[in-house]
Amino acid sequence: MxxxxxxNYLKALLHLTDLNSIKEQAGTNELANYLGIKPATATDMLKxxxxxxxxxxxKYGKNNLTxxxxxxxxxxxxxxxxxxxxxxxxxxxxxxxxxxxxxxxxHIQSEKxxxxxxxxxxxxxxxxxxxxxxxxxxxxxxxxxxxxxxKPIDSVCKMVAVKNNSVSxxxxxxxxxxxxxxxxxxxxxxxxxxxxxLKIGDQTHRVSRKFAxxxxxx
Amino acid sequence: MxxxxxxNYLKALLHLTDLNSIKEQAGTNELANYLGIKPATATDMLKxxxxxxxxxxxKYGKNNLTxxxxxxxxxxxxxxxxxxxxxxxxxxxxxxxxxxxxxxxxHIQSEKxxxxxxxxxxxxxxxxxxxxxxxxxxxxxxxxxxxxxxKPIDSVCKMVAVKNNSVSxxxxxxxxxxxxxxxxxxxxxxxxxxxxxLKIGDQTHRVSRKFAxxxxxx
DNA sequence: ATATATTGTTAGACTAATCTAACTTATTTT
DNA sequence: AAAATAAGTTAGATTAGTCTAACAATATAT
Ligand SMILES: [Mn+2]
Ligand SMILES: [Mn+2]
Ligand SMILES: [Mn+2]
Ligand SMILES: [Mn+2]
Numbered sequence: 011m012x013x014x015x016x017x018n019y020l021k022a023l024l025h026l027t028d029l030n031s032i033k034e035q036a037g038t039n040e041l042a043n044y045l046g047i048k049p050a051t052a053t054d055m056l057k058x059x060x061x062x063x064x065x066x067x068x069k070y071g072k073n074n075l076t077x078x079x080x081x082x083x084x085x086x087x088x089x090x091x092x093x094x095x096x097x098x099x100x101x102x103x104x105x106x107x108x109x110x111x112x113x114x115x116x117h118i119q120s121e122k123x124x125x126x127x128x129x130x131x132x133x134x135x136x137x138x139x140x141x142x143x144x145x146x147x148x149x150x151x152x153x154x155x156x157x158x159x160x161k162p163i164d165s166v167c168k169m170v171a172v173k174n175n176s177v178s179x180x181x182x183x184x185x186x187x188x189x190x191x192x193x194x195x196x197x198x199x200x201x202x203x204x205x206x207x208l209k210i211g212d213q214t215h216r217v218s219r220k221f222a223x224x225x226x227x228x
Numbered sequence: 229m230x231x232x233x234x235x236n237y238l239k240a241l242l243h244l245t246d247l248n249s250i251k252e253q254a255g256t257n258e259l260a261n262y263l264g265i266k267p268a269t270a271t272d273m274l275k276x277x278x279x280x281x282x283x284x285x286x287k288y289g290k291n292n293l294t295x296x297x298x299x300x301x302x303x304x305x306x307x308x309x310x311x312x313x314x315x316x317x318x319x320x321x322x323x324x325x326x327x328x329x330x331x332x333x334x335h336i337q338s339e340k341x342x343x344x345x346x347x348x349x350x351x352x353x354x355x356x357x358x359x360x361x362x363x364x365x366x367x368x369x370x371x372x373x374x375x376x377x378x379k380p381i382d383s384v385c386k387m388v389a390v391k392n393n394s395v396s397x398x399x400x401x402x403x404x405x406x407x408x409x410x411x412x413x414x415x416x417x418x419x420x421x422x423x424x425x426l427k428i429g430d431q432t433h434r435v436s437r438k439f440a441x442x443x444x445x446x
Numbered sequence: 447a448t449a450t451a452t453t454g455t456t457a458g459a460c461t462a463a464t465c466t467a468a469c470t471t472a473t474t475t476t
Numbered sequence: 477a478a479a480a481t482a483a484g485t486t487a488g489a490t491t492a493g494t495c496t497a498a499c500a501a502t503a504t505a506t
Contacts, residue, residue, distance in 0.1 A: 015493065038454055051494055053455055058492090070454060070501055101344040111338045120329045126319040233463065256484055269464055271485055276462090288471060288484060 012062075014117045017086055018045065019055050020064060021116075023075050024083035030173060035072030084148040089124050090116040091137035091144075096127060098138040105138045106180035139180075140171025140190050140226060158194065159204065159222035166195045167227035174224040183225075186215045194227065230280075232335045235304055236263065237273050238282060239334075241293050242301035248391060253290030302366040307342050308334040309355035309362075314345060316356040323356045324398035357398075358389025358408050358444060376412065377422065377440035384413045385445035392442040401443075404433045412445065 012020075022044050026036035042052040056073055059065040064079030075083060093115040097103040103111070125146060128134075135151050137143055142151045155170050169192045172183060187210045188194070197214065198207035204219030230238075240262050244254035260270040274291055277283040282297030293301060311333040315321040321329070343364055346352075353369050355361055360369045373388050387410045390401060405428045406412070415432060416425035422437030 013492075039452085047493090048495065049454060050456080050496080054493080097341070101341070101348055103340070103344070107340070111336065111341055114336050114338075115333075118329065118332050120332075122321070122325070123315070123319070123329055126321070130319055231462075257482085265463090266465065267484060268466080268486080272463080 011119070012082070016055070016059065016062075016064075017082070017117055019052075019059060020075065020079055020083040021086045021090075023065065023073065024080065024087060027074050028080070029087075035074045037072060041073065081148055084144045084150075086116050088144040088146070088148070089118070091141055092124060092127050092131065092134070094137045094139070095131050095134050095143070099131060099134075104184075106177045106184070108138060109175040110177075136171075138190070139175060140169075155226040155228050157223055158196075158206070158225040158227050159219055161196050161227060163196055163199050166193065168193050169225055170228050171226035172224060173226060179224060182221075186217070187211055187213060188225070194225075229337075230300070234273070234277065234280075234282075235300070235335055237270075237277060238293065238297055238301040239304045239308075241283065241291065242298065242305065245292050246298070247305075253292045255290060259291065299366055302362045302368075304334050306362040306364070306366070307336070309359055310342060310345050310349065310352070312355045312357070313349050313352050313361070317349060317352075322402075324395045324402070326356060327393040328395075354389075356408075357393060358387075371444075373444040373446050375441055376414075376424070376443040376445050377437055379414050379445060381414055381417050384411065386411055387443055388446050389444035390442060391444060397442060400439075404435070405429055405431060406443070412443075 019041070022041060023036055025031075026040060026044060027034055038052050038056065039049050041056075042049040045052070056065055056067040059079065060067040064076055064082065066074050066076055090112045093112040094108040097108040097111060098105060128146070134143055142153055144150045153170070157173070158167070158169075161167055169188055169190060171190070172180065174180075183189075192210060195209035196206055197209055200206070204222070205216055206219075206222050207214060207216050237259070240259060241254055243249075244258060244262060245252055256270050256274065257267050259274075260267040263270070274283055274285040277297065278285040282294055282300065284292050284294055308330045311330040312326040315326040315329060316323060346364070352361055360371055362368045371388070375391070376385070376387075379385055387406055387408060389408070390398065392398075401407075410428060413427035414424055415427050418424070422440070423434055424437075424440050425432060425434050
């Protein structure tokens with residue numbers, strides 16, 4: 011049995027390596043920074059998780075999950091995204107409120123619970139942020155999506171997911187009229203800073219490159 | 229913010245004093261025994277909870293909740309019973325499976341979550357074990373119920389709740405055909421050991437006094 | 447190839463929650 | 477009232493998870 015803390019490390023490693031990422035390995039500082047702890051603390055935990063056979067750890071090397079660790083991390087991701095879907099679909103939470111609560115709910119230990127919840131929700135494939143939900147074997151629906159910042163000028167696309175779950179970002183996204191499935195037309199791209207002029211519905215908005223790096227589109 | 233452990237102590241004290249109980253105070257050994265820990269550990273925690281203003285604790289005295297501690301304990305009880313209702317009503321759990329999972333779910337910190345859950349469930353007044361659910365002010369619906377063991381011979385009554393949430397007890401109750409709202413006729417009471425011969429539906433069963441002490445009826 | 451900056455580890459300390467063993471206080475029995 | 481039993485506390489140890497400060501290894505820039 012893993013503690014909530016150990017589970018959070020595994021999920022963090024999954025995010026930093028496999029998910030939305032080209033890299034296969036995560037540095038200790040990077041991990042610590044992601045979790046809001048100090049590198050010294052991460053080193054200790056990495057050793058512990060290595061002992062449990064969940065992480066490949068070598069002194070001064072890079073870290074990544076073993077297959078066993080990855081399996082657990084995927085189960086956590088599944089739980090997280092199913093709970094988010096529950097909160098959004100059934101309890102009328104807004105999409106900026108769900109992540110924090112799901113961060114706690116994902117640690118509830120009951121396989122029956124999560125499978126029944128999945129059934130109750132109608133086996134959803136994507137969560138309210140547009141992220142794919144692993145099935146009960148850990149398989150994630152493949153998505154061929156790209157980032158808004160990589161779209162060329164004058165192209166038209168559809169928002170399918172957000173890359174960032176922070177409250178401030180999500181509120182901002184909603185506020186300019188964007189939601190999952192919104193159509194976006196790129197009217198202009200500023201050479202200087204990469205900011206974009208977008209047409210969303212009947213309004214236009216200028217967004218920063220940083221913003222555009224956090225919107226997935228097809 | 230309280231830890232899960234601290235919350236469990238408060239809920240235990242509520243159970244040992246106010247709930248299903250005439251006593252107003254709980255001994256340290258009694259508390260430790262209820263929680264499955266050692267008395268020394270309970271002493272430490274009682275001191276800590278006293279510091280936080282949640283428990284009245286005096287060396288070698290009896291323990292009970294302060295109003296502030298009781299309020300928190302009632303919120304936990306509300307969460308526990310609402311989650312049990314959710315698992316039973318929406319996710320098709322059986323009544324012997326819900327307690328353990330709710331023991332974890334009750335610690336999720338979100339007032340909005342629990343109030344939305346309450347709404348989603350249609351503001352239930354009783355949980356699947358027949359226990360009253362406190363409202364969002366901590367008010368518990370009054371129930372005038374008694375124990376099956378205190379019913380006289382030849383009387384007829386209706387089961388409204390169970391006093392014990394253990395898996396083994398609940399399975400046994402179901403197995404002899406009893407459920408919330410079952411009608412029971414007391415055919416015979418054995419002087420020697422207080423065991424009872426009951427008529428349930430079209431069957432008769434002999435149950436021990438201990439069993440009859442754990443069934444609430446009206 | 448050397449110096450500098452970045453990254454990661456170790457050592458030592460702290461807090462929360464638990465235990466065992468020894469001790470103290472309170473209650474019950476004779 | 478003394479002895480025996482039960483109940484409760486204290487002291488000291490352990491484990492998990494965290495920190496800071498000092499140190500070590502690796503990577504980068506001259
Ligand atoms: Mn989490
Ligand atoms: Mn999500
Ligand atoms: Mn609990
Ligand atoms: Mn119950």
